[in-house]
Amino acid sequence: MPPFSRTMTAGLVALAATAVVADPPANTELNGDPVDARTYRAWAGNYRQLAQYCAEFEDDFMVIPNYNRRVPSSRGLTRAQAVDELTITWRETTGGISQNRMREPQPEEAHAYAYALPDLEVGTYGHLHSVEIVEILGPEEMLVKELWLIDIDQVSDDYDRDNARARANGARNIREQLNQLYEQRLALKELQEDEDAYDQTHRLVGYETLGLSAGERWAGPDPDEGFQVALVRWELPPDPEAEEGEDAPRRRRGDDDPRLVMVNPEGLMRRPLDEQAMIRLLDARGYTIASFVEVMRGIRERFRDRDEAEQRLIRTLQPPMPEVEED
DSSP states (O other), X not given: OOHHHHHHHHHHHHHHHHHHSXXXXXXXXXXXXXXXXXXXXXXXXXXXXXXXXXXXXXTEEEEXXXXXXXXXXXXXXXXXXXXXXXXXXXXXXXXXXXXXXXXXXXXXXXXXXXXXXXXXXXXXXXXXXXXXXXXXXXTTEEEEEEEESSOHHHHHHHHHHHHHHXXXXXXXXXXXXXXXXXXXHHHHHHHHHHOGGGTSOEEEESSOOTXXXXXXXXXXXXXXXXXXXXXXXXXXXXXXXXXXXXOOOOOBTTTOOOEEEEEOHHHHTXXXXXXXXXXXXXXXXXXXXXXXXXXXHHHHHHXXXXXXXXXXXXXXXXXXXXXXXXX
């Protein structure tokens, strides 16, 4: 075969090979609709930042807007930072000599401030002191109630002890000073006593239940630290009369109100979502890439502080409250 024929043949083979290689897939929505280049660039430049706060959980997604595995709660402080923030300084003059004074918080006070679950809003994370087990549902799943942020009896005993000790030493008007020394623990005590939701039954997932039983108070794997939870969503308890695999009907208020789903976030939040999972999360919340980018642009135009805008954007991806039929 002449040399030019070999060259032509090689070229035809290469052309044929090229013809069967598919073009790179276009950037598309979950349903296959194309996404224009400008919109996709905005999405591609931002979804990874959002993904670090999202994870797959059960049949849905969990979104913890300011999760940071290096700090113990949504308050965003380490124990050392809590000590710094709670330290009180003042200037005092005695005998004509003026000097600076400083009072650091008690260790229990700093712990209460940095570690305790700040509230019961979906997306919050932090530590509980302990819970009462209602029912074991599986190897890492249980129903719990009586959520303690703090041991109220212990706080009361410590407060009374310090009060009695100060009075024995001749101190007067000690109540105001004690209230300052116990400010964070008293705040948790008040929250725990005043909010009915802390008494109600919720579902806890992600901690081993082997050896645990209904009726006991459980303080986590390390009772000295309590245990960390992230609040994923509110859910309706399953209908005990529904057939297996059947969608449970919506309940009427008063039958069983929504309960919180709480999880151990450590393992789940180490696996941030990839792009396709993030697109599925958008779909689960009623967004397309295009509509979410529009929301993102609107939020950033309204809130010039980038951190605040990011937090507000992430919160748009949190699950809605379950619907409950009114009587």
